[in-house]
Structure formats: structure tokens, C-alpha cells
Amino acid sequence: MEIRLAEVYGFCAGVRRAVEIVEDALKEEKKIFLIHELVHNEQVTVELASKGVVSVSSLEEVPEGATLIISAHGAVPQIFAEARQKNLKVIDATCPLVRKVQQSAGELTKHGFHVLLFGKRQHREVEGIIGYTAPGMCTVLENRKDVLEFVPESGKKYATLSQTTLNEQEIAEMNQYLQKQIPDLLISGNVCHATGERQNAVRQLADECDGVLIIGSANSSNTLRLLEVAKEKCPRTYLVSSPDDLPDLTGIGVLGVSAGASAPESLIRDVLQKISCQDPTTCG
Ligand code: SF4
Incomplete structure (x- = not known):
């Protein structure tokens, strides 16, 4: 055969960077905390756990003053605020390309656009991106069905953004369909290069x-x-x-x-x- x-x-550059950030942090400290998973891979998670990385699902599990890693998928701004309140040392391993989508989402809603975000509602990256939008200014469209069922409100400004790891062709098709319904739709992002x-x-x-x-x-x-x-x-x-x-x-x-x-x-x-x-x- x-x-x-x-x-x-x-490994893409964002994942490699996140792993290196954690490995560097482990040179300074024996035990560090990680909100959720650094990246979505069991072997990486198990290996980091064996080196002293404790995965937590909320900051309640992290002791005052400890070191906290933010995963490559990013986190909602509230996590950073909570971490400050607990005097945690935050090391941010958010991929710069995810960070860019978060920033775009914030900017777009600040300028009055309602963001149509292609992505999976339960995915950490999507949760993080939504966290940067103004309340009520983001709708998640998970698939073609959601796109077909979406009814735009007249007089509203819309922009699309995407979770970085979706199917590139599907995103193009969904954008094309939405453009027919919303002629002045702003297509503001796509999957990442990797x-x-x-x-x-x-x-x-x-x-x-x-x-x-x-x-x-x-x-x-x-x-x-x-x-x-x-x-x-x-x-x-x-x-x-x-x-x-x-x-x-x-x-x-x-x-x-x-x-x-x-x-x-x-x-x-x-x-x-x-x-x-x-x-x-x-x-x-
Ligand atoms: S955004 Fe792209 S480069 Fe960054 S971690 Fe995700 S897949 Fe990798």
C-alpha cells in the first residue's frame, strides 16, 4: 500500500504557539491552571496534565494568585475581569487570528452592525467571540439550515464573521446566499489561512x-x-x-x-x- x-x-502556528507558551510557563512554575482545553486534542491535554497543567471549567477552581492560561480558542472578556479580581497571573495563549475575529466582532457591533457569526454555538471560540459583541448584536448561524431560515430585519446593518475552523467552501456559499437577501451585507471574515x-x-x-x-x-x-x-x-x-x-x-x-x-x-x-x-x- x-x-x-x-x-x-x-499543528498550525496558533496551536504550536499555545503549546510553547504553556511549556515556557511550566519552566517557571510547577502547577498552572488552564481554562478548558488548550487545544482540542486528547494527547496534548493528557501530556500537559502530566507536566502540571490543571484544566478547570471555571475560575472558582483556581486559587488566589495562581497562574491561569487562556486557551488558543480565547475566552470571554468576563474571564479576564474575574482573573483580575482574583489576582491571577494571566498568560494569554489566544491565537492572534482568533483575537483578530474577537476584535472585529467588537468593532462591528460598536459601529452598529448586527454580526451574523458562522460557527458552532457550543464551541469555546464562538462563545469567546460573542463575548466581544454588544448584547443582542450577534446571531450564530451553525449551518445552511440556519442561514436559510434567517430573516433579516429591514433597516438593520449586517456583517458576517466566521469561526476560524469551518469549511471554507460552505462559508462562501452561505455568504453568497445571505448577500442575495441582504444586498449591503458586509462580509468581514473567513476561516483562517491554516x-x-x-x-x-x-x-x-x-x-x-x-x-x-x-x-x-x-x-x-x-x-x-x-x-x-x-x-x-x-x-x-x-x-x-x-x-x-x-x-x-x-x-x-x-x-x-x-x-x-x-x-x-x-x-x-x-x-x-x-x-x-x-x-x-x-x-x-
Ligand atoms: S485560528 Fe487558525 S492558526 Fe489559529 S489556532 Fe485556530 S486553526 Fe490554528
Whole structure:
């Protein structure tokens, strides 16, 4: 079986930066607190926990004066305010590209635009972005159905923004549809560059392969979008979150492999090694 890797895959700059920020903080302190997960990947979370990173779901669990890391997905402004009240030392690992969307969201609502935000309501990044908009000035559109059902109010100014890790083509289509309903719609953002280039690379790869593996976690938005994009071209596309859950690869002559932006290099290496060992022609 021939294995082909996507031209771009794995850790993006924002995730790499967040991991490095935490590793640097751990050189100074043995125990640091992290609100939610640094990135959406089990292996990264487990590894950081073993080094002294305690994940919490609210600041009530963090002792006065401790060090708090804000994840790559960002956080609502209230978290920063609460942290100040508790005298926490805040280290902000929010990806600069997520920060840019938060700032745009704030600016747009300040200038009277109602923000139509493409994204998943429960996703931390989306919660964070909403936190920067004025009350009642943001509507989340999760999918095409939400977009079709959305009824704009006349006389209102609208702008669209997007969670950084969605399907780039779907965003373009949803923007196009909304533009027909709202001729002066301001299209103010799209998925981030890392997401776009990984999706393009996996689309091209899936076109050339009989099977595709996407390495990453089921709770990672960008990983699920890679799965979606690859599946459009290659029905035998599978999500692999660990070397132990490889699917049956029988009959696949050319196998494409990509990985989500939060999948660490060690996981990708372990999965590739396991595939080689399942294939008697390549296992040494
Ligand atoms: S996927 Fe994009 S926005 Fe998200 S952390 Fe990576 S570079 Fe930043």
C-alpha cells in the first residue's frame, strides 16, 4: 500500500504557539491552571496534565494568585475581569487570528452592525467571540439550515464573521446566499489561512487516493472539517484519534493521510508506524 501525506497537515502556528507558551510557563512554575482545553486534542491535554497543567471549567477552581492560561480558542472578556479580581497571573495563549475575529466582532457591533457569526454555538471560540459583541448584536448561524431560515430585519446593518475552523467552501456559499437577501451585507471574515490551506491540501489528496485517514480528535472542529472535505472526494475517509482505532484498510492501494491542526507530531508518527506494521510489504 502506498501512503501519501497531504501537502500541509498537523499543528498550525496558533496551536504550536499555545503549546510553547504553556511549556515556557511550566519552566517557571510547577502547577498552572488552564481554562478548558488548550487545544482540542486528547494527547496534548493528557501530556500537559502530566507536566502540571490543571484544566478547570471555571475560575472558582483556581486559587488566589495562581497562574491561569487562556486557551488558543480565547475566552470571554468576563474571564479576564474575574482573573483580575482574583489576582491571577494571566498568560494569554489566544491565537492572534482568533483575537483578530474577537476584535472585529467588537468593532462591528460598536459601529452598529448586527454580526451574523458562522460557527458552532457550543464551541469555546464562538462563545469567546460573542463575548466581544454588544448584547443582542450577534446571531450564530451553525449551518445552511440556519442561514436559510434567517430573516433579516429591514433597516438593520449586517456583517458576517466566521469561526476560524469551518469549511471554507460552505462559508462562501452561505455568504453568497445571505448577500442575495441582504444586498449591503458586509462580509468581514473567513476561516483562517491554516484551516483553508489544510482543506485545499486534503481535497487534492483525497482526489488521488482510494482511502484517506484524518488524524485528530472528534471534538476538534478543524479536524472534522478535514474529514468532511475529504469524504466529498473519497468515501473511504476515516477519523483516527489514536493508533489503536485504525479502520480496516483492506483493498486500499493508495492511502492518503492528513491531520488536524491540533494533532501532535508524536500521534501522527505513531499512527503512520502502526499502518506500516499492518502492511507486510512495508513493515520492517
Ligand atoms: S486553526 Fe487558525 S485560528 Fe485556530 S489556532 Fe490554528 S492558526 Fe489559529
